[in-house]
Amino acid sequence: MRLVRSMALAGALLTMAATTAVAATRIDFFFPVPVDGALAKEMQNLVARFNQENPDIEVTAAYTGTYDETDIKTRAAIKAGKPPAVALMSANFITQYHIDDLVDPFDPLVRAEGKTPEDFMGEFWPALSGNARVDGKIYGVPFQNSTPLLYYNAEAFTEAGLDPDKPPTTWEEWVEDAKKLTRHEGDKTTRYGIMLPGTYDILGWTISALTLSNGGQYYNPDWGGEIYYDTPSTVGALTFVDDLVHKFKVMPEGTIQTPAMNNAFFGGQVAMIVSSTGSLSFIRQNMKTPFKVAFIPRNVRNAVPIGGASLIIPKGNSQERKQAAWKLIKWLTSPQISGGWSRFTGYFAPVKAAYELPEMKEFLDKNPDAKVALEQLAFAKPWFATYNTVAVRKALEDEVQAMLSGKKTPTEAAKSAQANANALLKPYVDATALNLPK
Amino acid sequence: MAQALTEAAILAPRLERPAQARRTHSAISTSLAFWLLAPSFFLLFLFTYVPILEALTQAVSLEGFGGKPIGYGLGNFQRLFADASFWKALWNNLVYGLGTVAPSIILAVVLGVALQEATRLNALLRTMIVFPVVLPLVAVATLFAFVLMPGVGLLDHHLAKLGIAATNWLGSPDTALYAIIGLSIWKNAGYYMLFVLAGLQAIAPELHEAAKLDGAGPVSRFFRITLPLLKPTLAFILVIAIINVVTQIDHVIVLTGGGPSDSTNIILNYIFQAAHQQGDSGRAAAATVISVAALLSLSVASLRTLERGMHYES
Amino acid sequence: MKTRRARFPAPRRTLRLLAVALLCGFALIWSTPLLWMLVASVRDIPFGSTDAASLMPDFKPTNAHFADAFAQGDFVRWYVNTLLVTLGILMVQLVTITLAGYAFARMEFRGKNLLFYLFLLQLTLAPPILIVPNTLMIVRLGLYDSLPGIMAPYFASAFGVFLMRQTFKTIPRDFEEAAILDGASFAQMIRLVLVPLARPGLIAFSIVSLTSHWNEFLWPLMVTDSPDKMVLTVGLTSFVRSAEQAADWGLVAAATLLVAGPLLVAFALFQRQFVNSFLFTGIK
Structure with a gap:
């Protein structure tokens, strides 16, 4: 009985909490945070601020895990008829949302403001529009964006007789430096030259960065039915990674999980890692030894993929909720808010105007590493996005993981990744490019 | 004896006076039985029977691009059987099952026999071994993310003191499944030990005394008396263990997501990924139907065992 | 129990002690993940520390981690x-x-x-x-x-x-x-x-x-x-x-x-x- 009573009480409390804001439009906002729990808290703070400034809207921010999990949750919610009004979606999932017809375009909302879609996209860095616009319409508004960066331990550089102000710029130099940075004690390696993250999602992104640096295109940016795994540029990138492990022995064998990589970088057991600009603030706060960042070294050209996430309005929201969502999106991507989020996280601010603000200029002067991330933006390309993106990405990742463990050669890995990806793309290919007049 | 207890439980109803029993039956009508069973049946209908039927229908419904229905057939099963990942997941589940079940049960028996005497020290040791049982599997997984971290994790840190080099437990397709197996053994062995302890308690001490008089040593007594008499207990544990092996995946989702290279992808994770990551509900349903069929045949095959095991009052 | 134990001949008793020691050791190793959880939850572990796995209570307990957990x-x-x-x-x-x-x-x-x-x-x-x-x-x-x-x-x-x-x-x-x-x-x-x-x-x-x-x-x-x-x-x-x-x-x-x-x-x-x-x- 006592239990029943206390449950009834708890129920009553919950109902009370729910009825406080009656008049406001209530919307929910799904957001992932790939690194560091503190970011989730900060996002909640931001939303609380928005709610305070906009009494007519009541936003509930739901932290929905990783990018992949946020995708699963958003789809489930749309299916359940309870779509979130706004979701922060991995920028390369938007193509698939459009193919599956699960997302509303922003164009009408933009036009209602008296802007053309071109004007609107013009406010963002040019590299971002590739993932935000699909088939000529805007489906995502960039919010937190990143590129991969080379993080390196400056102390280890000095110790190995390298100049910490001269990071490797080519793959050649990268390997040479890595060799010098790798340290052994007996048959044990006490410090590795390089670690690349091997966990699902970031592994695919890292490989695409190396492929782009190797002159490749990785996927067909205009049509979601083609991925270029079994090509010289990708095979070259894979061979390079395989050599780091098995030939030069400057990187440990096997899949390196991200926590282990971060831990090793903090602890000085690895001298160089590749990680997102989104980790910049977190590493800056927690790394005890001095570190620096640099461009991803090139083989053919300097090029990196965009990463990060854009805000979308999933299908199935009422006009009223859409308007409220649009208001939240505009607020979140305003130069002030987006600049503040950039300084807090390390992601770069997608709106160019954010960098005109005095507080941003001051911040960049104080943190030259953030400037490197910004400069690399000039070489950024859209992120790969196809039909069935996650599965297509995983098709490569599983093969690369096998290669990293010495189970497959780079050529074999690329071949079977291509075959598996083609099988995954087939339904879309059959329904589009191979759907010919009969 | 273990059976003695359970048989007493099964036999108990037979000891009633039949005349009175019949009177009760007639006094309470079938319609009352209907109302007593209705709530459970209705809920089982909603959340077991309908979902099973739905999985079946889904499995034989064929969809074109964009989820357009294009008729019925066995196409989903064909695609499932043509998918190398499915066979890999089946194989992994088999290895995972054997690797988890056999060692956990052996460990449970050894520990149960070693700790059966009711001393204070034994009580403490039992508690220590049973603790992981009450932990949420996700909590175990988050702990093991650190335990298994190469180089600095709990395992490597202490192995290093024995001169064993760092191992990338979860990062190599050769070791990842075994790391997951180790976690499962740690989580479940204590649970199974409890049943062994109860089974042992039910073995009459006279049997051991008699064997001792015949000059049988502890080892031969274990194999000649203890083990045969534990058989029903072990059969029961085996069934629970198999169910666990098929239905628990929290740790896989949290630690590896099935990787690296699909090496820890087991059936339920495969279903989960097919449904949610690849949006292929037909193939997911086909795999679900196969798992459900396997579990149902297990329950049919083991009804007697379950019925007996359900009554180990200590 | 005691009288029974006394009946064991000397080598048997040594064997028994050995078994008890073995069991205690096993239970202790079995408990290390939980012990670590207890120790680490109140121990100051710098980022990238190489002895994050240490089980020694050689530290002044901190409640910072719990405070963090409740804050986040x-x-x-x-x-x-x-x-x-x-x-x-x-x-x-x-x-x-x-x-x-x-x-x-x-x-x-x-x-x-x-x-x-x-x-x-x-x-x-x-x-x-x-x-x-x-x-x-x-x-x-x-x-x-x-x-x-x-x-x-x-x-x-x-x-x-x-x-x-x-x-x-x-x-x-x-x-x-x-x-x-x-x-x-x-x-x-x-x-x-x-x-x-x-x-x-x-x-x-x-x-x-x-x-x-x-x-x-x-x-x-x-x-x-x-x-x-x-x-x-x-x-x-x-x-x-x-x-x-x-x-x-x-x-x-x-x-x-x-x-x-x-x-x-x-x-x-x-x-x-x-x-x-x-x-x-x-x-x-």
Whole structure:
């Protein structure tokens, strides 16, 4: 009985909490945070601020895990008829949302403001529009964006007789430096030259960065039915990674999980890692030894993929909720808010105007590493996005993981990744490019 | 004896006076039985029977691009059987099952026999071994993310003191499944030990005394008396263990997501990924139907065992 | 016991001591993950520390990790939700399994055996296996993203019915008949006579039900997404996984302890009841 009573009480409390804001439009906002729990808290703070400034809207921010999990949750919610009004979606999932017809375009909302879609996209860095616009319409508004960066331990550089102000710029130099940075004690390696993250999602992104640096295109940016795994540029990138492990022995064998990589970088057991600009603030706060960042070294050209996430309005929201969502999106991507989020996280601010603000200029002067991330933006390309993106990405990742463990050669890995990806793309290919007049 | 207890439980109803029993039956009508069973049946209908039927229908419904229905057939099963990942997941589940079940049960028996005497020290040791049982599997997984971290994790840190080099437990397709197996053994062995302890308690001490008089040593007594008499207990544990092996995946989702290279992808994770990551509900349903069929045949095959095991009052 | 031990010849006793030492060592190694969780949750572990795995209590305890956990995670709400879900499931289950268990134990009706086997189907079908169709059902019932949506599939328990059937069968019929003869209604008879007599079965079932639903993860993860619907396990993974990315092991340990702690303490305090329940019921 006592239990029943206390449950009834708890129920009553919950109902009370729910009825406080009656008049406001209530919307929910799904957001992932790939690194560091503190970011989730900060996002909640931001939303609380928005709610305070906009009494007519009541936003509930739901932290929905990783990018992949946020995708699963958003789809489930749309299916359940309870779509979130706004979701922060991995920028390369938007193509698939459009193919599956699960997302509303922003164009009408933009036009209602008296802007053309071109004007609107013009406010963002040019590299971002590739993932935000699909088939000529805007489906995502960039919010937190990143590129991969080379993080390196400056102390280890000095110790190995390298100049910490001269990071490797080519793959050649990268390997040479890595060799010098790798340290052994007996048959044990006490410090590795390089670690690349091997966990699902970031592994695919890292490989695409190396492929782009190797002159490749990785996927067909205009049509979601083609991925270029079994090509010289990708095979070259894979061979390079395989050599780091098995030939030069400057990187440990096997899949390196991200926590282990971060831990090793903090602890000085690895001298160089590749990680997102989104980790910049977190590493800056927690790394005890001095570190620096640099461009991803090139083989053919300097090029990196965009990463990060854009805000979308999933299908199935009422006009009223859409308007409220649009208001939240505009607020979140305003130069002030987006600049503040950039300084807090390390992601770069997608709106160019954010960098005109005095507080941003001051911040960049104080943190030259953030400037490197910004400069690399000039070489950024859209992120790969196809039909069935996650599965297509995983098709490569599983093969690369096998290669990293010495189970497959780079050529074999690329071949079977291509075959598996083609099988995954087939339904879309059959329904589009191979759907010919009969 | 273990059976003695359970048989007493099964036999108990037979000891009633039949005349009175019949009177009760007639006094309470079938319609009352209907109302007593209705709530459970209705809920089982909603959340077991309908979902099973739905999985079946889904499995034989064929969809074109964009989820357009294009008729019925066995196409989903064909695609499932043509998918190398499915066979890999089946194989992994088999290895995972054997690797988890056999060692956990052996460990449970050894520990149960070693700790059966009711001393204070034994009580403490039992508690220590049973603790992981009450932990949420996700909590175990988050702990093991650190335990298994190469180089600095709990395992490597202490192995290093024995001169064993760092191992990338979860990062190599050769070791990842075994790391997951180790976690499962740690989580479940204590649970199974409890049943062994109860089974042992039910073995009459006279049997051991008699064997001792015949000059049988502890080892031969274990194999000649203890083990045969534990058989029903072990059969029961085996069934629970198999169910666990098929239905628990929290740790896989949290630690590896099935990787690296699909090496820890087991059936339920495969279903989960097919449904949610690849949006292929037909193939997911086909795999679900196969798992459900396997579990149902297990329950049919083991009804007697379950019925007996359900009554180990200590 | 003591006299018996004295009968052992000397080498046998050495062997015995060796075995005890071996067992103690084994139990200690077995406990290291939990020991580490305790130690690390109150130990200052710098990022990238190479002795994060140390088990030595060679430090001044800090509450920083717990403070972090409470600052980053909404533990109070998660506890409340978890309690609501586990107790809510249990309340309904106790009613449904008592009624159905009684029917199967005491009544004769047509199709009884068939129905009984139909019930038993659910015994081995742990809900995660049917996760995809079950989620659809929850959506159809309008229970998606609600606490009742987490609870509903568990309201009926074939296993509980089975257990109660066995329990009722061990209770002699005389009690019920006496109550009916004394003019008690059927409902009164169940409530005042049978339920108290079946208490061991009910308690056993309760402990097992509470433990397994407290620990459940995948199902609540799939059918909820609002932060105010999160239960402990889902909340734990939501931020511990990012803490892991960040290699913040003290925070990981503290948060894991917060989630597992209540059951660990309950287990240590009520060990007998727990063990008896697990044995009594077998399957979770």
